[in-house]
Amino acid sequence: MINFVIHHLGIGLRDPRSAETFFDQLFLEFLGLQKEVTQEAVAGWKGRGTRFYLYPIASGERPGTLQHLAFAARSRAEVDQFAGWARARDIAISAGPQGVPGVRG
Numbered sequence: 596m597i598n599f600v601i602h603h604l605g606i607g608l609r610d611p612r613s614a615e616t617f618f619d620q621l622f623l624e625f626l627g628l629q630k631e632v633t634q635e636a637v638a639g640w641k642g643r644g645t646r647f648y649l650y651p652i653a654s655g656e657r658p659g660t661l662q663h664l665a666f667a668a669r670s671r672a673e674v675d676q677f678a679g680w681a682r683a684r685d686i687a688i689s690a691g692p693q694g695v696p697g698v699r700g
Contacts (some may be wrong), residue, residue, distance in 0.1 A: 600669040603646035611637035611649035620661045622647060 611618050615638045622628040628642035636648035644667075647691060668674045683689055 600667040601645050602665045603648060604665075605636065605648045605650050607650050607652035607656060607658065607660050609652060611651055614649060618649065622681040645662070 618638065618640065619630070622640040622642075623630065626642070628640040628647075631641045631646060633639035633648060636650050639646060639648045641647075643681035652660070665675075668677075678688060
């Protein structure tokens with residue numbers, strides 16, 4: 596069975612910096628998560644085994660859409676198994692599978 600723990604969720608917004616205060620209140624004050632330093636996303640929070648990230652979207656994309664959803668894999672074999680499953684169903688994989696630091700195959 597594939598590991599189905601969500602590792603992180605990315606949300607695309609037109610102006611992620613303007614939403615950061617709201618998410619700080621939700622994630623830090625209410626949920627008790629920690630702010631995460633990130634170089635790819637505009638802002639990030641982590642805790643309880645998962646992470647949330649805010650990303651800017653390109654013009655023409657709808658704000659608030661799921662930018663990406665990542666699951667934690669126990670091995671490279673799980674990553675490859677998912678890629679094969681998705682391709683067999685004509686599900687487009689825009690980037691991956693790729694090696695992820697900390698994941699051993």
